[in-house]
Amino acid sequence: MGNIMEKLEITAQEAYCKKVEELTPSELHLALGKVVMGEIAPNWAKSKAKHNSERRAYYFSAEFLMGRMMYNNLYCLGILDEVTKLLKKKGIDINVFEEIDDAALGNGGLGRLAACYLDSAATQEVPLDGYGIRYKYGLFKQLIKDGYQVEIADNWQRFKDPWCVRREDEAVTVSFKDQTVKAVPYDMAVIGCKTDNINTLRLWQAEAVNEFDFTAFNNTEYDRAVKEKNDAENISKVLYPNDNKYEGKVLRLKQQYFFCSASLQDIMRRYKAKHGTDFSHFAEENAIQLNDTHPVSCVPELVRLLQLEGMGFDEAFEIARKTCSYTNHTVLSEALEKWSADLMTQVIPEIYDIICLIANKCQEELIAKGINNEMRAKMRIIDGNAVHMARLATYAGTYVNGVAQLHTEILKADLLKEWYQVYPERFLNKTNGITQRRWLGLCNPELSELITDKVGSDDWLIDLSKLSVLNDCLDARTINKFNKIKAKKKVQLAEYIKKMDGFDVNPDTIFDVQVKRLHEYKRQLINAFSIMAIYFRIKEGKLPNWTPTTFIFGAKAAPGYARAKAIIKYITEIANLVNNDPDTKDKLQVYFISNYNVSYAEKIVVAADISEQTSTAGLEASGTGNMKFMLNGAVTLGTWDGANIEIAECAGVENEYIFGARVEDIDRLKKEGYNPAGLLEQNPELKRVINTLIDGTFDDDGAQGEGSFRELHHALTKGTHWHDPDHYFLIQDLPDYIETKIRANADYADRKEFGKKCLLNVANAGKFSSDRAILEYANEIWHVSHK
Known part of the structure; x- marks a missing residue:
């Protein structure tokens, strides 16, 4: 020019x-x-x-x-x-x-x-x-x-x-x-x-x-x-x-x-x-x-x-x-x-x-x-x-x-x-696929520089398969550099969230992120329930080695989608509880950012440690947010669904945190009969968590037992005229999800090994370029x- x-x-x-x-x-x-x-x-x-x-x-x-x-x-x-x-x-x-x-x-x-x-x-x-x-x-x-x-x-x-x-x-x-x-x-x-x-x-x-x-x-x-x-x-x-x-x-x-x-x-x-x-x-x-x-x-x-x-x-x-x-x-x-x-x-x-x-x-x-x-x-x-x-x-x-x-x-x-x-x-x-120009080159220049140094050129910008060279560069020094870059991006995101939403986010915590369109099948609600289970365990001294974690949500619900809006309200109620409880606020923070869009995503995907991809198996066609997180070195905490499967195949399932029923399991449950209420009776912890929708723990501004939270609870336990109880199998997957989330949290404490998992995700993200597609x-x- x-x-x-x-x-x-x-x-x-x-x-x-x-x-x-x-x-x-x-x-x-x-x-x-x-x-x-x-x-x-x-x-x-x-x-x-x-x-x-x-x-x-x-x-x-x-x-x-x-x-x-x-x-x-x-x-x-x-x-x-x-x-x-x-x-x-x-x-x-x-x-x-x-x-x-x-x-x-x-x-x-x-x-x-x-x-x-x-x-x-x-x-x-x-x-x-x-x-x-x-x-x-x-x-x-x-x-x-x-x-x-x-x-x-x-x-x-x-x-x-x-x-x-x-x-x-x-x-x-x-x-x-x-x-x-x-x-x-x-x-x-x-x-x-x-x-x-x-x-x-x-x-x-x-x-x-x-x-x-x-x-x-x-x-x-x-x-x-x-x-x-x-x-x-x-x-x-x-x-x-x-x-x-x-x-x-x-x-x-x-x-x-x-x-x-x-x-x-x-x-x-x-x-x-x-x-x-x-x-x-x-x-x-x-x-x-x-x-x-x-x-x-x-x-x-x-x-x-x-x-x-x-x-x-x-x-x-x-x-x-x-x-x-x-x-x-x-x-x-x-x-x-x-x-x-x-x-x-x-x-x-x-x-x-x-x-x-x-x-x-x-x-x-x-x-x-x-x-x-x-x-x-x-x-x-x-x-x-x-x-x-x-x-x-x-x-x-x-x-x-x-x-x-x-x-x-x-x-x-x-x-x-x-x-x-x-x-x-x-x-x-x-x-x-996703374009590596915007979703790595533009929004993560520090990681881009590290990759270019290791690959030997910036040709990965037009041929993402060249990232595979990183598989041979996973020495302690490179992992340390990556961890420092991730720490810097977390500071930048914290500053951006403060500017946009006014929240004081601690960048020295794990960033566990779920950002996507709000829909029941994407199951932001199962994430919210898992946070409540972890909150109760921390309160009761059952998670003494919990690494402090910040859970970040971002999602828009369709204007006419009442149940999705109720889920947003429930997440913000959880945030009010755990962020202000002196027993948990230093270990657990929850933030629902507003007006999630492409520009916000550019700041978020580069800073995440854990990428939440929790859709019911068989219902998320692919996902592309999962690819953006992978490309920037976050591990996937997700189900056997959509492109999560191919991500795990490429990076190694041992470098992701996969949980829950597979498609064939869901099909079997539908055929044999699924009784979520029975599961709750067998598991007091789950029942306690689900009942926070109706037991007065949270306020949805409705009369006791008649608000939107009551409707969510009813849909999960009894169903409605248009779907069976727990239509998206949250209660089925919740126990495994909680334990998998806790395992990921424990693994993070070993910064070298966790950093290696993250870099292996970057190195094997080549398939997920929109250039290939x-x-x-x-x-x-x-x-x-x-x-």
Whole structure:
């Protein structure tokens, strides 16, 4: 890059009539972002032209959890240190950019995975571009008030965004039964590391075709004057609007169809510029990856658009089938989208009609293959009044993949068993990955320096398998250096938590961390119960050698998810108890940090000693947080689930702390009968812990026996009308979990041996790079070229 500071000074003067050192953080962010965008513009244009000349892939996702772009972009360009020093000469600390909000366009692992994949595709020169929605408010900002989650709007755009370029000239229209809106694209450059290649994330913003009805306003009908504008903008207003009511379901369906239709129109425009109206080569030039079920309306929409070009249904469907592939991210039935046929006919009737044609074609194909009536019934795309989007995606695509070895096997053996029996050639596994640029290079420079020294170069930034060299470098001196780095990162995290949440965290304790989306199957509650068991043992003198530990939680609960919110309240009640008890406060501390996001994660994963991955076996498709902790030298305290299994295989099960029932154990318990209440009667310690929900130990601001904690207790011991007691087997796994946690705590006291376990995790994390994953997609699913 050219003279950055000179260009920054010119931009500051022209845009704000200020010197660089006089700019506010938001002004500096915009000015420096503008300079960087100007510098990369030629390479971006070259990359777009190159991609347009070859077969290319597109990643359709409702979420892209990109995080802050400034540090990551400067890092990938190789100029972060240079810019840091230049700003320092002006008296500016580069950390001022931490005041700029994350682009919170995702909810968790799904969206962060999409962001990592775009990063890896750019670095590995895979011609992959992303398509999604430019939500105005993202997910939500989380406050914790009196122990409860409170949601407020996350206006991440209030400081403006220098990284997205509005492309008004490439806007398209999207029509619903009762509404037509304009989809305006914003392009974000995705910068590769150690390459000139730059990919693109195109995000669509919904706007009104006619923003203002002047006549209505003149007639003092002020609300009607802007109704079309408001109705249109609602579509891209918020990620995952609450769908507990009919209106919310309508908005969600509109969101999904909106970005699918706009994206396909965009791809087809680009194709027509090269080939005219001959779409016979469309599938040869384009591959579309459907990230979960949210973009599955892409399939019937592509058929519809091809029919508008004069193509018959059968031909159009075959092109759609050859173009699209589907990634499944969950085995939870409630997360496998099923849309009401009535709703679809009210919102996107043409799409529903095409889905009916596809559903009929599917049944005809199954009959031709000799599939019996019973099996065909289980494979209906439209079953009763429900449209099964996962079934549609599985039938109407080239490939289906799970995101960890266990997950893919569960898809084949259970969730999509019939489909696997009929179409086994479609099923592949693609274990998730993370980008080492952001999740090690950028957020942990001290460990990165140590690795580069031991490996002999920083080539691990683009080939994480090179970390395996560390297996031969586990001498006492290296372990000591690693432990010092970990201690430094813990001090930095403690300072950050103090700044963000006001907690006084002791960095000289074990950092036992569980940060992820709040959901019952992820079982933050089992962690909370284990802390209560340990608290009681410490109080009673049963853990005399307990190493002081700080338990750190971070999670957002969906706004309409009452039980998840109750779990947050329960954890904060535990924190109030143990942090203030003179018998335990020096040995046990609990903190629930607020508004967990990518930037918070960058501080947390580098400082953790123990990574909590406690999902019920068979329910976490993969996880990627577990990989981030592993890469930065934390041991996994987790179940035989998702990628935990592969982590243990790579680093050695002796270097992790695995507990609890396996999938086959859970299946057996379901078959033979599971009685959690009986287990509690046999184990007084567990009963005492579980009963803290109802015995007055904690206050959930409800009348005794009628609050949200009582509901949690009832669900565990007696079940509800929609699930059996202890649906996620917390009580089953809790005894083993407590003892495994205590064993990890005891092992930590031997700093050399525990440090060795941590370094072995780092050394064997190479498999979990998103570079490896994206190259597998490129070679085995999309069949596109790369470097």
